[in-house]
Structure formats: structure tokens, C-alpha cells
Amino acid sequence: MTEAAMDxxxxxxxxxxxxxxxxxxxxxxxxxxxxxxxxxxxxxxFDQDVSLAFLDDGVYQLVKGQQTKGIEVKNFSPTYxxxxxxxxxxxxxxxxxxxxxGLTADQLLVPVxxxxxxxxxxxxxxxxxxxxx
Amino acid sequence: MAIEVGGKTxxxxxxxxxxxxxxxxxxxxxxxxxxxxxxxxGNHWEVVNFLREYYNEYQIAPAVRVLTKAIGKKLGPDKxxxxxxxxxxxxxxxxxxxxxxxxxxxxxxV
Numbered sequence: 027m028t029e030a031a032m033d034x035x036x037x038x039x040x041x042x043x044x045x046x047x048x049x050x051x052x053x054x055x056x057x058x059x060x061x062x063x064x065x066x067x068x069x070x071x072f073d074q075d076v077s078l079a080f081l082d083d084g085v086y087q088l089v090k091g092q093q094t095k096g097i098e099v100k101n102f103s104p105t106y107x108x109x110x111x112x113x114x115x116x117x118x119x120x121x122x123x124x125x126x127x128g129l130t131a132d133q134l135l136v137p138v139x140x141x142x143x144x145x146x147x148x149x150x151x152x153x154x155x156x157x158x159x
Numbered sequence: 160m161a162i163e164v165g166g167k168t169x170x171x172x173x174x175x176x177x178x179x180x181x182x183x184x185x186x187x188x189x190x191x192x193x194x195x196x197x198x199x200x201g202n203h204w205e206v207v208n209f210l211r212e213y214y215n216e217y218q219i220a221p222a223v224r225v226l227t228k229a230i231g232k233k234l235g236p237d238k239x240x241x242x243x244x245x246x247x248x249x250x251x252x253x254x255x256x257x258x259x260x261x262x263x264x265x266x267x268x269v
Binding site: 067100104 | 216217218219221224225228229266
């Protein structure tokens with residue numbers, strides 16, 4: 027049995043696990059960011075303890091004012107604002123990644139918790155499952 | 160697949176969801192509803208319009224649990240419950256109402 031299947035079994039038994047989805051890639055150019063977001067939305071149905079971490083170019087996923095007309099793909103950034111309605115409210119952004127890109131939290135689409143690398147590492151270590159996109 | 164509305168042929172996927180969101184009109188909604196045996200009342204329109212607003216804002220069709228909660232918030236607990244929504248849309252409030260609203264199938268729906 028795969029780890030994911032075991033996790034689903036545990037969920038069926040009423041066990042709540044800590045899942046962290048780690049987003050490291052820019053929103054466009056690869057499918058990772060969109061697919062990752064879809065996985066998060068689907069997994070919300072399983073009533074687990076879910077958090078999202080954004081680091082490296084992944085912080086660009088949350089930047090306000092994305093314009094995708096020129097590259098002819100859908101701008102899915104408004105969907106991050108739907109996460110709250112799915113009861114996913116733990117959004118962590120790595121401070122070093124933001125600063126390296128000249129960004130601040132008020133340029134982001136949604137309220138997030140900005141934390142340093144050490145703190146984020148500590149949160150990762152608390153998880154039962156870490157899935158990276 | 161395709162449906163015909165007012166002399167126009169509109170492309171749908173194999174389950175009957177509109178391929179081009181921009182093809183949607185109220186007449187299209189009525190035609191899809193008719194094919195689904197749903198008689199559109201004011202209460203049906205309330206949900207369909209709510210879904211279209213939700214999609215405009217968030218660019219996704221909500222999961223049924225999220226839809227139910229959001230309807231409850233906006234229209235009150237009498238309407239924000241599964242029983243009410245399933246009575247309106249027997250094949251699933253998210254799935255069937257989204258189809259009538261011209262939206263894609265909700266993410267995670269199979």
C-alpha cells in the first residue's frame with residue numbers, strides 16, 4: 027500500500043494528521059503551482075490539519091496583480107483567496123525568500139504568516155506528511 | 160458533444176459541461192436544466208447565480224461543502240443545508256448546479 031493510501035485509511039479511522047504542502051515554483055511556466063493548489067483543495071475534503079508553505083520562487087504564487095493575458099494562460103491567483111472558505115488558513119511564507127525577491131507581505135493576495143527559515147524548518151519537522159510541488 | 164440553443168451550437172464536454180464559459184446565457188442555462196429535468200424556479204436561479212458570482216471571484220467552482228457553507232452565510236441556514244440544495248439539484252448541488260451555471264465541474268468531483 028502506498029503512503030497516500032495509508033493516510034486515507036487513517037483518515038477513515040478518524041485520525042487527523044498534519045499535512046504540509048510546500049510550494050517552491052513560480053506560478054506559471056510549469057504546472058506545479060496549479061496542480062499543487064488543486065491537490066490542496068481536494069484534500070480539504072478529508073478534514074486533516076493542512077498548512078501551506080511558500081518558499082523560493084513559490085512566493086510569487088501569492089503576489090497581487092498577476093497578469094497572464096500575454097502568456098495566454100488562466101490567472102488562477104484569485105483561487106488562493108478561496109482557501110479560507112475551505113478552512114485552510116495556515117499559510118506560511120519564508121522571510122528570506124520574500125526578501126531575496128524584494129517583496130513584502132502587503133504585496134500578497136492573502137493574509138500569511140511570514141517566518142524565518144529556522145522557524146519554517148521547525149514547522150516542517152512537526153508534520154506527519156510533507157508534499158512538495 | 161454539443162447542445163443547441165437558439166439556433167447556435169455550443170460545445171460541451173462528454174458530461175455536458177460547457178467548454179467555453181463565455182457561451183453561457185440564461186437561455187443556455189434553461190436548456191441545460193431542461194435536459195437534466197430540472198424545472199428552474201427562483202430558488203434554483205439563486206443558487207446558479209451564486210455559483211457564477213463565486214466563480215467570478217475565485218476562478219473555481221466550489222466543493223459542495225464549501226458551497227453549502229457559503230450559501231448559508233449569504234442566504235441563511237434555511238438554504239445553507241444539504242437537504243434544501245439536493246431537493247433543488249438531485250444530482251448534487253455542486254455538480255448539477257455548476258453544469259447549469261456554465262461552470263466547469265468542481266475540482267475534486269468525480
